[in-house]
Amino acid sequence: MSLLRTVELRKRFGALNACDGVNFTVEKGEFLSLVGSNGAGKTTLVNLITAHLLPDSGQILFEDRDITTMTVAARIKAGIARSFQLVNLFDGLSVFDNVALAIFARDGKTAKIAALAASDTEVRRETREVLAEFGLAAKSELLAGELAQGERKLLDVAVAYTLRPKLLFLDEPTSGVSSAEKTQIMDTVSSVVRSGAVTAVVIEHDMDVVFRYSDRIVMMHEGAFLADGPPDAIRANEAVASILLGVSSPA
Amino acid sequence: MKAAAIALPRSPARPYAASVIGLAVLAAVPGFVGLYQTQLLTYGLIMAIAALGFNLLLGYTGLLSFGHSAYFGLGAYTVAFLLQWLGLHSMELYILLGLPVAAIVSALFGYICVRHTRIFFGILTLALSQVLYSLALKFFWVTGGTDGLRVPRPTLLAGLIDFAGSGGFPRFIRSYYYYVLGVFVLSTAIMWVIVHSPFGKALQAIRDNETRARFLGLRVRRFRWAAFLLSGTFTGLAGILWVPLNGLTTPDVLYWPFSGEIVFMTLLGGFRSFFGPIVGGIAFTFIKTYAVASTEYWQLLLGTVLVGLVLLLPTGIVGGLSQIAKRLRETKESAT
Amino acid sequence: MSILAIQLLNSLFYASVLFLIAAGLSLIFGVMRIVNLAHGSLFAIGAYTGAWLVGQAIGFGVPAAWLLLVIPIAALAAALIGIVIEPLLLRPFYRRAEEYQLLVTFGLLLILEDLMRLVWGGLPLTADTVMDAMPVVHIGGLVYPGYNLLVIVIGIAAAVVLWLLIYETKFGVLLRATSQDRRMASALGLNVGLVYVAAFAIGCFMAGLGGAIVVPSHAAVLGMGVEALILAFVVVVVGGLGSLKGALVGALIVSFVRTAGIQFFPEVELAVLYLIAALVLIARPTGLFGTA
Secondary structure, three states: OOOEEEEEEEEEEOOEEEEEEEOOEEOOOOEEEEEOOOOOOHHHHHHHHOOOOOOOEEEEEEOOEEOOOOOHHHHHHHOEEEEOOOOOOOOOOEHHHHHHHHHHHHOOOOOOOOOOHHHOHHHHHHHHHHHHHOOOHHHOOOEHHHOOHHHHHHHHHHHHHHOOOOEEEEEOOOOOOOHHHHHHHHHHHHHHHHHOOOEEEEEOOOHHHHHHHOOEEEEEEOOEEEEEEOHHHHHHOHHHHHHOOOOOOOO | OOOOOOOOOOOOHHHHHHHHHHHHHHHHHHHHOOHHHHHHHHHHHHHHHHHHHHHHHHOOOOOOOOOOHHHHHHHHHHHHHHHHHHOOOEHHHHHHHHHHHHHHHHHHHHHHHOOOOHHHHHHHHHHHHHHHHHHHHHOHHHHOHHHOEEOOOOEEOOOOEOOOOOOHHHHHHHHHHHHHHHHHHHHHHHHHHHHHOHHHHHHHHHHHOHHHHHOOOOOHHHHHHHHHHHHHHHHHHHHHHHHHHHOEEOHHHHOHHHHHHHHHHHHHHOOOOOOHHHHHHHHHHHHHHHHHHHOOOHHHHHHHHHHHHHHHOOOHHHHHHHHHHHHHHHHHHHHO | OHHHHHHHHHHHHHHHHHHHHHHHHHHHHHHHOOOOOOHHHHHHHHHHHHHHHHHHHHHOOOOHHHHHHHHHHHHHHHHHHHHHHHHHHHHHHOOOOHHHHHHHHHHHHHHHHHHHHHHHOOOOEOOHHHHHHOOEEEEOOEEEEHHHHHHHHHHHHHHHHHHHHHHHOHHHHHHHHHHHOHHHHHHOOOOHHHHHHHHHHHHHHHHHHHHHHHOOOOOEOOOHHHHHHHHHHHHHHHHOOOOHHHHHHHHHHHHHHHHHHHHHOHHHHHHHHHHHHHHHHHHOOOOOOOOO
16 A cells, blocks of 8 residues: 555646646655656645645545545644745744644644643653754754754754654755755755654755655656656656756766 | 744743742832822733733734724623622622623634634724724613713622722722732733643744644634634723723723724733733823823824834834843843 | 615715725725725815815805815825825835734824814814705605715716726736736836835825715714724625725625615614624625635
């Protein structure tokens, strides 16, 4: 059983065919990269799977359960989480609270109004652990809005990761940061995700990053899949190379 | 409300220490000042409670209401009705029976309002408070119309203390001050717990980034509604405490400029801090008393200062002070 | 039968006034994405200015027919105030959080309402003379003020002019382009600042015009501004914020409901309107034609 399967998923925006009968499968434990030029449909696909958008037709199956019409909250409960391309954090809360809140939300504790958040030692412990894993422990008392861009991206992933999803979507986790930071971020993200046995789908534009960290690469073009396979196979694929102008030449 | 924060105290001990000192000062006040000042400060504490309630919605949830006079007025009129129809005199009964009324109407109005975006939310709150205002005017045989309804001195502590007879007035002013101070301390403590609870954190998250909050699985509308309910109830409590001191309730307390005053005092104190509304509520009460005495065009002054505040000092008194403190700390650190 | 006709005409009269206020509000929102809480106050200023000018004109012995000129002058006064307000009080806040815009326009509301009290005092100001100066019309066996018909004509004319302005003129193209995408418009070399001030001035003109045409029939009183704001709000809720068609349809619907409401439930007239607004908001949050 695949962890995730879409069946003939379609979504149009006026004349634009963002998803054209997409059949996408993700296997448990994979670290998968979703690539393609701008407008190829990558973000739309992720938006459909995470309930940010509803499809025109088609099905989405998660662990063989039909989740096509499920709400955001229900899908999170089922085990799907995501981070965002434009960093989406709670800038007015501390780094610590950003993660702690994810835990409260996950465990259904957000209705608690008669006790201080700081008094929940379980939550505090777990928050410290996650922050340590992501290398953000030193910044935990700063406001999320005060972090540097690279750290914000890490925090964004950390918050999604804290929801302990089975399937994690990362939308361009390294966009907007310097090359040195990119490696740092991806090192952290891939090691945390793999050690946590979380299946990850990463939307990426930087092909260096893609080839270095992925188990499998899926390429989209104009709403459909163009290529799908391990990095070596993709590298050798001529059709792919002709689309990806400016990519680093096969080693 | 995008970006920036509720100011985090540098160490958790600070606000507790400051509060204890503040409380001690407040408790000592009647011993040093005259009756009039004590009465004024009582009003200040009452407005502080109203502003504290209001800011749960603005500062912590990011919703700007222009209709909070509705809940204040509801509290006041409920007390008047309890007196008129049931002959009740006990302050405790006023609070016990008045709070649910404020809560129920806040729940109802909140249900209507929180389904909407900022602009519509704001005007809806204004419209709903105007409905109550026009009802108070129209049904004058019930509400006393523009003359209002009188509320004499209540009994405190379940009837143990009353203020009949000679010397009643000064005794009332002093006792009522401590009574209100007690309720104020209790309300502040409750509000502190609310905003520092997981619920409070969720509210702030929704304020900062509604999309992300949704993607954590939070039911945004429900949280906003709960915040609205709590906010209206707190402001209603202020109205309940206000009317026995004022001796009279009129439709003015439901009219939209009064909502403006609540907004103003919160802004004045600083809506991005917990204590800002308290400072604002007390400061505003004193400023207004002296300003109203000197000019007939109080609303004009209020509006002008409001615009000035938004332009020049959007973080209010507390925000401004903490910026100065930060500046001083930084110069001290760079000097050493 | 003739009573029905009169009720119909009354509804159209009221709808004309509502349309002007709501269209102004919608235009400003459509182009600039702000809601001016003091918009109703500009309506009130139009009314007060109009009534005051009428009083002055009568004092100078101006013949009755010429009094109608007061109407556009009063509307222009409101527009001038708008031209002063926009760059001074609104422009600093376009980049900041929405709450600040609401706070500033709320402060403006307080200021304008008290300024009116300062300038014109607390007593109502009337302009009955204008209404009396116009001939009456006979409908069935009943007498109806010709002035009301004029107001209906003005309302229709305003709708047509506005529609032409927005959809058929070059300036209208600028307005629509700026409302679609401000940064793009600016990148294309459009003077966005000028467009904004113009749009705001037009919106204020509409509100002022509404006040000026209503005052011969209803005296200018304190508090009319806030009431107008809330009514305009009900109209745009029903019709949709940012849509000219919505303002028209909304004004008609609200007006007819109000007239019917007054007939059958005079006590709760205002509450009926708010109830409708609340119901529409629940059923169709963006209104009938909204772009919000």
